[in-house]
Amino acid sequence: MRITKTIEEVREAVAGARGAGKPIVLVPTMGFLHDGHLSLVRHGRARALEAGGADAPGACVVMSIFVNPTQFGPGEDFGEYPRDLDRDAALAREHGVDLLFAPAVREMYPEGFRTEVRVTELTEPMCGAGRPGHFDGVALVVTKLLNIVRPDWSVFGRKDAQQALVIRRLAADLDLPGRILVAPTVRDDDGVALSSRNAYLSAEEREAARALSRGLRAAARAWDGGERSREALLALVNAEIDREPLVRPEYVDLRSRDTLRDWNGEGPALLAVAARVGRTRLIDNVFLGGEEEQAGPVDRPGRTSGSA
């Protein structure tokens, strides 16, 4: 695995792999890798190989590690966001990443940088309301990363369901290279969705954080049993959260899965939650209806899947 720090280096390395006929897979991350990130690597590589056929050369998996300052608001945790490039590099290598791109902030946003990218509408509710400017920063860095690497596939996680929708919209609108894949949320054995920010949680907060997935699961079970009342579904999530004094919800919301408009009773829904657990902001969601239900725990190699 090669580690690159500059745009020029990573472009050269990717051009070499592309020249050798390899499909290029990009896994954008902010580092401090967990099994969720590593599942994106597996997901992307599998999809690229499937598309290429058995005789195609193996995919070149590029992982970017960049704690992107433009997607953090004032007072958010940009400074404290956990970073450990040595550990990340070892994990990435172990999981078959071919090329790590870990640029400095000044490489991505040099002196004189003046461009903004914004997706409207999809970015207004949910995390967009609580984190003004967050999705502008995401749109900007993703535009850059996709133009730098020009992948055939980019892989994002479904835990950030709103982000995934924003990025699909962005990539379609700006004709960005390649296709966007969204891989299922990976959960720990206690049901908590994997997140680099889980590292902030004390043991007590970790226990409390389980209320999010527990509430979502309760609502998913009710949905599967035929419940279609918006109020009833939201109440099931809120009941779990209300039981935990350490958990302060920012939103619990039921939206149309593909448009993020208020769910009107038609089509698949996204049930999403953001909450502070102590000082840590966590998000989680489930899809209700539609083909790609991932409410429950997801199988991961080397782990027994199971809910708490």
Next chain:
Amino acid sequence: MRITKTIEEVREAVAGARGAGKPIVLVPTMGFLHDGHLSLVRHGRARALEAGGADAPGACVVMSIFVNPTQFGPGEDFGEYPRDLDRDAALAREHGVDLLFAPAVREMYPEGFRTEVRVTELTEPMCGAGRPGHFDGVALVVTKLLNIVRPDWSVFGRKDAQQALVIRRLAADLDLPGRILVAPTVRDDDGVALSSRNAYLSAEEREAARALSRGLRAAARAWDGGERSREALLALVNAEIDREPLVRPEYVDLRSRDTLRDWNGEGPALLAVAARVGRTRLIDNVFLGGEEEQAGPVDRPGRTSGSA
């Protein structure tokens, strides 16, 4: 010459040329072609061939023709902007364009489109002040065109000096494909910078429009003679304009050539003017100092260059 109307078609055609080892040159236009546009074709092809060396296969020149609605404000001339695709196609063919990309508005901005691109600071003075949102539309369509065609070179005209700076900034910031070339302004024998909007002018207005280039030339001569007073240089342009009752200036401005900050007496300057001539909005500019002085008329094949 092939005419394509869809993003998929033009991408396929460009991929074919790229596969044959041809450098790709993009000339983005809004059509109603004049010699200024055609000089961009020559300029881009010459530069690509020079870079490729004598043994390289000829360049593939892609011209886009798209009257981009997002760069017109309410009350501007989007509806009346002159369009003649048949005439444009004949001219493009005659001048060696290989591929014409002439998409419909709905191809570029389909239902559900929600993305915005903005360059700040450079877009604030001059045309940015008089045409709010204009450069956002330019940035958006250029981002799309460069991602669709993925040219090795894109060619823009220096008449739109602020636009050229905005696009250079945009391309650098978003890591857009290829390099940006800016080709000299082409003028008619009477000194008027070529523009599709010149078609709007009556004979009397055309005569009055000469005041713009006349004023800029007077200032350039004064600069060459050592004049460095901002007020004196601007006064020379304003004097010519004030003599023409049909010409109402929107701005006459002297700015640092590369940053568009107020010119502080140091380094090369951009002297630029925008004015209404009758109902038609025209712009023109000269560089003062620096390497690339193009104040005078520019040689064009098949024409005697000469000032009015």
